[in-house]
Amino acid sequence: MADSQLLTDVRALVGREYGRVYAWDEVNAPMIRQWCEIMGVDNPLYTDAAFAANSAQDGLVAPPAMLQVWCMEGFHLNNYAPxxxxxxxxxxxxxxxxxGYPSVVAVNSELTFNRNLRPGEKLYYTTRLDSVGDEKTTGLGTGFFVTLVMNYFVEHKSGDEAVGELLFRVFKFRPTQNHSAEAAPAKVESAPAVKRPKPGMSDDTRFFWEGCDAGKLLIQRCTQCQTLRHPPAPVCIECHSFDWDSVQASGRASLYSFVIMHYPEVAPFDHPNPIGLIELEEGVRLVAGLVGVKREELNIGQPLQLEFQTFDGELTLPMFRPVIA
Known part of the structure; x- marks a missing residue:
């Protein structure tokens, strides 16, 4: 049962509003274009001023999913706008x-959009601790579901306008441990080793994971127009054909972008955990772990080489290591 003082302290915080976090820049076309390029979004409403001017939007708008992007801290931790x-x-x-609840795992995130954002608008958000649930026991352990809500606003001289909302929920918990009921305290059984989560597998992706098991990085290819695509999909994004085969990638690649996962620390991954957006020599991109490199040694565009690693004796994943000149 949860400590009564903890419950008192937590409930005192529920409903608290935290101050503004400002965007570094106004909504702008260069960032929209770069985001669309990275995410593979090809919608002229976001990047083609002439097309957008003659649309129902009457001008360029930002992709709704970029709402959170505008107020992010940037490349360095906690480097928020003045x-x-x-x-x-x-x-x-x-x-x-x-x-005594040391672990955390993200549960869900929900974005709500009131309207499209336009170039030239300046945003900020405030955060509210929306709720902390009663103590719950799950397969992960015992703890509390914590929900925060970030409300986004556009600044106007006549009064700021609410334009969207981000709900973010996590589970803060004490991991389950297996104890022998009959054993003395000195003989407490250790918790089983945490295994890497297995990827979801479908008829569309099975060839990719079977290829990894065989030490091959297979990329889906349309047999009608020869377009390569990843992630795998049932239909070609260019000619809409359902016919496809696969080709084996050379394994040569470059680092298109990357993130360093610091927190939360989730077993069994090492931390900090570098994760790369990899551009293969063949022209497609995929997300994969980076090995054999420190954060300060990572550089956009640096050459990489594929290697396969097997985890828990059953899961083979493509990883990428910097090429030493």
């Missing part, structure tokens, strides 16, 4: 952790 609050909206997680 004027942003220094309050920590995640203080409730630290509070719960101090009572």
């Amino acid at each position: 004027g942003s609050t220094t309050e920590n909206p995640y203080e409730v997680l630290k509070l719960i952790e101090s009572y």
Whole structure:
């Protein structure tokens, strides 16, 4: 049962509003174009001014899914735009952790859009601790579901306008441990080793994972127009044909982009955990782990080489290692 003082302290925080976090820049066409390029979005409403001017939108708009992007801190941790609050909206997680609930896992995130954003608009968001649920026991362990809501606004001289909302929910928990009921305290059984989660497999993706098991990186190819595509899909994005085969990638690649996962620390992954957006020599991109490199050694565009690693004796994944000149 949860500590009564913990419940008192947590409930005192529910409903608290945290200050503004400002965007570094106005909504702008270059960022929209780069985001669309990276995400593979090809909608002229976002990038073609002439097309957008003659549409129902009457001009360029930003992709709705970019809402969170505008107010992000940037490349360096906690490097928020001038004027942003220094309050920590995640203080409730630290509070719960101090009572012996050390682990966290993201549960879900929901974006709500009131309207499209347009170039030239300047955003900020505020954060509200929406709720902390009662103590729950799940397969992961015992803890609390914590929900935060970020409300996004566009600044106007006549009064700021709410344009969207991000709901973010996590589970802050104490991991389940297996204890022998009859054993003395000195003989507490250790928890089983956590295995890497297996990817979802369907008829569309089975060839890819079977290829990994065989030490081959297979890329789907349309047999009608020869277009390569990844992730695998049932229909060609160019000619809409359902006919396809696969080709084996050479394994030569370059680093198109990357992130370093610091928090939360999720077993069994190493931390910090570098994850790359890999551009294969053949022209398609995929997300994969980076090995044999430190954060300060990563550079956009650096050459990489494929290698396969097997985890838990059953899961083979494509990983990429920097090529040493």
